[in-house]
Amino acid sequence: MTDKSTSTVRSVDSNLFITVSGPPGCGATTLCDGLSEALNCGYVSGGDIFRDLADERGMSLSQLIAKTDETDEIDRALDRRLRTIAEKWGAANNPFILEARLAGWLAGNRADLRIWLDAPDEIRVERTRDRDEMEAEMRVREVSEAGRYKSYYNIDVTDQSFYDLSINTARWGKDASLEMVLTAIDEYEPTDDEGAFKTDDVAV
Template sequence: MLITVSGPAGSGKSTLAAGLSDALGYEHVSGGDIFRSLAEERGVSLVEFNELAEEDDQIDRDLDQRLRTTAREGDDIVLESRLAGWMAGDYADLRLWLDAPLDARAARIADREEKPVAQVREETRTRTESEAQRYEEYYGIDIDDRSIYDLTLNTARWSADACLSLVLDAADAYDPESDEGAYAVEGVRYEF
């Protein structure tokens, strides 16, 4: 089974994906890990690679290609990134979208990065707008379109353990043989 975990910064993607992979015995593949791997391959630091990515759209495209390849070739994987649900396309069995209000996400990031919440809130808002513009420009993806996701969770409503429990219940109830309620989503598989 391929499970994708997507959502904006601070939504709890990494926490949930790690918990899912542990509970299910699946491999956890993170877009952040792939990004670090790409930086390593180019022999640059993460800071330098981030700066390069702002000027070179091929970096985002390389990351997304690795996500697609992982989805196409892997089995029993939790694939985590903002675009994992889109990049996995028809290969995904269960697509999850995590979200929380900006203030909750900013507080989580501020705590993790030891920065002032107001600063993180503005950085996160700016980053979200920039990413949405790039996704639309690169792939024609409207990141606010939730129609491809099987389950959407507001992670500000439940603890990390409760979110994991909800998703594990959904994964357990997943029936790949069921056609009930199934439908095709046009434009989900991308060829780049």
């Protein structure tokens, strides 16, 4: 396969509130970095907020992850912060990106564009080899998270029906994936939008 990656990111003028979701290793951070540069806006990552929670409690990431299986307090604290951010930016009429596993659910109808990223398991594992978390731990965490979200909020994280775009990032390079999303943003006309999926607010 020919490498068609480029170092130039085109700029897009937009005031959309965008959510990006997907499992570990899906390419969310890479996409959000590119979107942030193209839209000249900031973004918040659920992973960063989770790290903040760990620091506030004087715990390592592994310790905090283990704690989530013992109590719902950690997950709900994270989700409340994400919901607050979604509420703020959903009413701001400024471009913004919120990245988290439940970002699309927590933002609800405040989100203008909801994106789901994924890739085959073996690709995601390879992409995350330099992280502290081992493959087995990552797989256990994914199953555990899915069970907790279903228990807490009755959310099926495998349900992609309400996402506006779903991209397998292993089939396209990072620049091509970014270009697909930028094209969708650039071509979006709110007055012509008849396809938005309405979602109820998640009680966190």
